[in-house]
Amino acid sequence: MLNYIGHRVLQLIPLLIAITIITFITIKLPPGDFLTTYIQQLKLSGNAVSQSQILSLQHLYGLDQPAYMQYLDWMKNILTKGDLGYSFGWNEPVSQVIGERLGLTMLISILTLIFVWVVSIPIGIYSATHQYSILDYIITFIGFIGLAVPGFLLALVLVYVVFVHTGVAITGLFSGHYQDAVWSMGKFLNMMSRIWLPVIIIGMSGTAGLIRVMRGMLLDELQKQYVITARAKGVKERKLLFKYPVRMAINPLISTIGWTLPAIISGEAIVSIVLNLPTTGPILLKALMTQDMYLAGSFVLILSVLTVIGTLLSDILLAWVDPRIRFGGVQE
């Protein structure tokens, strides 16, 4: 087992180096750089920017260096100091820009994850055990709508409806005076009264998807012979269901940890923009649009590392659960 894990970890190193290079090249691909965007923004506001100021800014941001030097500097600082670089747009270290928003992003993501599991696993089980009943049809119908409706559209509609009926604009997770207040019971309650909306909207398609997966997996399991055998031996229906087929059906949750881990950090960009949530998703989008290269690059790097680690974790878990995978890995 240890051999297998060591093997996998060694494989990750070249992969991560390749990811950093590709990330950096991709960000540098569009014409211009951050300064083009920055000067454009100043000019559109009517400010005059002189040639000498542009040169100074280029020097300040290190944009007068060749691209490979920029890459090497960036990597050197990450490896030696753990310094992810500086965000031009925010004028803050990248770690601070992301760090400030990480807590809230993770809170929303984890709540969403819990919401998705709590809602969809029981419904999926019910749907499978009561296949083709009226309730199954209703759940299936709602599930498909949930899959088909994009989250941001739902968010827009909700923002509109809430505004028209109550005059309250859902702008963010806190109402005005709690925005930057220190954490208190009041602030917590204020957040809780608002957080359910993004959680439901972001969790919507995930819930619908997971219901379908649970239903499908469980239906497969329920037809297997060990279920029939167990039933023939007189095992109680409820005990039978939860002891064997459900446990098998939950397996997909393990194998998708690889994607879940980065998803917790990344935040849902479009829904966050529509609902004005201060999460990391809109930050990444904006960084890419303005070519804020160290912010965008470091963020993508973090997400990649998490994906890779997540995949590793799920592989290890699966190998632990399923000996066939384990032995295959050792032979390699």
Next chain:
Amino acid sequence: MKKFLKTAIATIFLASMALTGCGGGTTPASTTAKSTTTDTTKVTSTGYSQAPSLDGKGLPPVKDRLPVQPKLVNEEPSDLLNYTIGTYGGTLRTVTSTPNWDADVFVMDNEPLLNTPGILGSQITGNILQGYKVSPDQKTFTFTMRKGLKWSDGQPVTVQDVKFAFDDVLFNKELTPVFPAWLRSGGKVDGQPLKFDVINDYTFQISFSEPYGGFPILLSIKGWVGYTDLLKPFHFLKQYHKKYADPVVLAQEIKKAGFKKGDWVKLFQTKDVLNWDLPNPKAIGFPVLYPWMLVKKTATTEYFDRNPYYFKVDSAGNQLPYIDNIQSSMVQSMDMEVMSVLAGNVDFQRQDAALNKMPLYKENESHGYKAIMSKLHVTPTDIFLNETYKDPVWRKVVQDVRFRQALSLAMNRKDIINDIYYGFADPGIIENPAFNLDEANKLLDDMGMKKGPDGYRVGPDGKKFVIPFEVAAIAPDVVPLTELVMAQWRSLGLDVTMKTIDPTLWGTRNAANQLRATVGWVHTQLWYMGDWGQGYWGPLWNEWYTTGGKQGEKPPADVEKLYNLINQVSVSSPDEAQKAIEQVHQELGKNLWFFVPIENVKQPVIVNAKLGNVTDKGYAIGLNFSAEELYYKK
């Protein structure tokens, strides 16, 4: 006795300020002491008063914080605003969707060395500087500083701060590799740099080798100039300047900031805060002269507090600003800005308030705000054909003035005004606003642009001639206007297309001379800006001019003539400039290098319903500039 004397001097000064404020042109603000007999101000004999929020903060008394002769606020001229003495307190909430940038707060806070009330450019008065004198040959300018003026940390502002900005920053080759054109004689890239001399502790002189009558207006408003280029807090910045700093401490600071050994230039640039950086977190703690200064920034909000050393007062002797704090919230998108406004969470918004949202604004006014209609300071949708685009056929057609005349004649400005601007605009006056399709068709026929079998006109190469608009939705009216103009030009048998691209890409493509036809805004109404869209209708010619012939292409004679006229405007005194502007208009009208189909567009401004000293006369941005005069009515 001493106190009485001080008050008397202040009264005299304020009275003279008010008087010269009504006078014209380049009169220095402080020289007409003879007018003290006229009682035009109401400064009370008890002296100056301060905001209650400053009481008990352990600050020196207000009269010691103000300069000996504070500035009587005059941001809006009296014919645009009926000024009322305000009351202190309150927070002004704004909204933005760009990190570290809030155009509304920037404009509120920015302070130039001199100013021009209502940003009209017709009159120049003292601001941070008390006043100035011009030599008869218009080559030498003598500037007087305000005695007792203080930075926001209480340190005095002296001529040393100006000297530092010139000698140690502008004339330092490491910090300023290219000396700015506007500080050279004639305002040209190849002109001689200005000469700077200190006369005494509060007076300095700037001289040029050629007449430069337009220099004061450059210090007042052009390009939303601030004081930060020519006046820097020496006492603060010297600790980061190689010439003054202790080498050991400097090396430590450089290391702490994470820069390479010896790179003090980067350190200095990180520490120095230019005017457009005022909403940037690096401005926290930096000594400023603004009414409000950035004190705290969180992930979603920037907090600005009043500057207790601000140098302006109202005519009753109240130190400005009236409003205590500014809170700038950052939201994720432009639509969220609109939502915030509609919910009544915004007390002031100009830059992103859009005419096409006006019905929506009006519908929700019960939430505590007012949407007023002022004048927009730009012509928002000017149309450009790139005459230096690298395609010989394209150039041959668009450089033919008949082609441009035909396009102008084919534009129905009345439809544009009614359909896009709900009637809130006038036809542009730079070009003839006539609408005549027959004549337009005739001009194109004369050019030999016959219609092909598909009904489209062909270019000189015998192929269908296409005008491909590439526009960015930098304002909500750009796309609908382009669509309308497209339809109007198509009626001439021209194939016109439109593609909407991202604003960043648009800017990059424009800089790379890759746009053929586009729509954007120009400061045509603000004559002193010198902005006539040169970078849109002839990017290569403009590059040639701004780089002194090093890059780009040499423009043809008529364009060069226009460039010289534009330059003449910027170096002439306001009176002469007005004449030169007439000529610029004539040249533009004759040659139609770009189209200004409409002007005098209305610009909505969102203000809290309780705000006082709000006016819908004049430019919206003029009101924005005068934010220190705003107050909450009780």
